[in-house]
Amino acid sequence: xxxxxxxxxxxxxxxxxxxxxxxxxxxxxxxxxxxxxxxxxxxxxxxxxxxxxxxxxxxxxxxxxxxxxxxxxxxxxxxxxxxxxxxxxxxxxxxxxxxxxxxxxxxxxxxxx
Amino acid sequence: xxxxxxxxxxxxxxxxxxxxxxxxxxxxxxxxxxxxxxxxxxxxxxxxxxxxxxxxxxxxxxxxxxxxxxxxxxxxxxxxxxxxxxxxxxxxxxxxxxxxxxxxxxxxxxxxxxx
Numbered sequence: 001x002x003x004x005x006x007x008x009x010x011x012x013x014x015x016x017x018x019x020x021x022x023x024x025x026x027x028x029x030x031x032x033x034x035x036x037x038x039x040x041x042x043x044x045x046x047x048x049x050x051x052x053x054x055x056x057x058x059x060x061x062x063x064x065x066x067x068x069x070x071x072x073x074x075x076x077x078x079x080x081x082x083x084x085x086x087x088x089x090x091x092x093x094x095x096x097x098x099x100x101x102x103x104x105x106x107x108x109x110x111x112x113x
Numbered sequence: 114x115x116x117x118x119x120x121x122x123x124x125x126x127x128x129x130x131x132x133x134x135x136x137x138x139x140x141x142x143x144x145x146x147x148x149x150x151x152x153x154x155x156x157x158x159x160x161x162x163x164x165x166x167x168x169x170x171x172x173x174x175x176x177x178x179x180x181x182x183x184x185x186x187x188x189x190x191x192x193x194x195x196x197x198x199x200x201x202x203x204x205x206x207x208x209x210x211x212x213x214x215x216x217x218x219x220x221x222x223x224x225x226x227x228x
Contacts (some may be wrong), residue, residue, distance in 0.1 A: 015160025034216055041222075042222070044156060044204070044214075044217075044219050046219075047216075048216075049215060100158045101148075
């Protein structure tokens with residue numbers, strides 16, 4: 001069955017540094033990969049989607065890469081701020097099943113001043 | 114910014130009782146979903162709904178669960194006879210397209226506690 005692994009430990013970084021979160025997947029080939037942010041007690045908030053034929057996508061301070069050979073996506077937050085502290089979820093998407101996203105467990109990011 | 118609205122925010126129910134969780138998706142969205150998240154666990158897919166019928170459902174979505182779009186704005190999840198293990202955060206989501214065209218907009222969730 002498909003398996004999604006994100007950074008197994010929480011990530012703590014200092015304000016201003018770049019946070020890099022990893023998403024690895026096995027046993028399937030997603031056509032897209034989505035990243036979400038989740039704050040405690042809240043629903044996931046969509047951040048970025050990258051397609052299998054795109055190597056990299058950017059949105060403001062966010063950058064996502066997608067390596068289908070390595071079966072990995074990297075999510076970068078540059079110039080991180082304490083407000084970026086949250087859990088970040090990746091969801092590789094086959095694109096063939098309507099609405100069924102498989103989420104990773106998430107990486108809890110803490111940015112300290 | 115358009116929102117997906119869920120009510121109630123918290124529901125406590127006795128085991129064996131029926132509960133209905135309500136959602137108002139974004140008005141121009143065509144695809145609707147329910148997900149759940151048990152405390153400390155992953156967000157899990159339950160069901161997707163398009164064109165007034167279920168498009169796909171997971172193994173979790175058994176005969177105890179049903180969904181309905183009773184009018185042009187509401188989307189509901191019913192659990193017929195709740196079990197302790199149904200305690201979780203339930204999220205409704207909606208999207209303009211089914212997959213690949215963009216992300217899903219999630220509501221803030223209903224925390225269901227079965228006692």
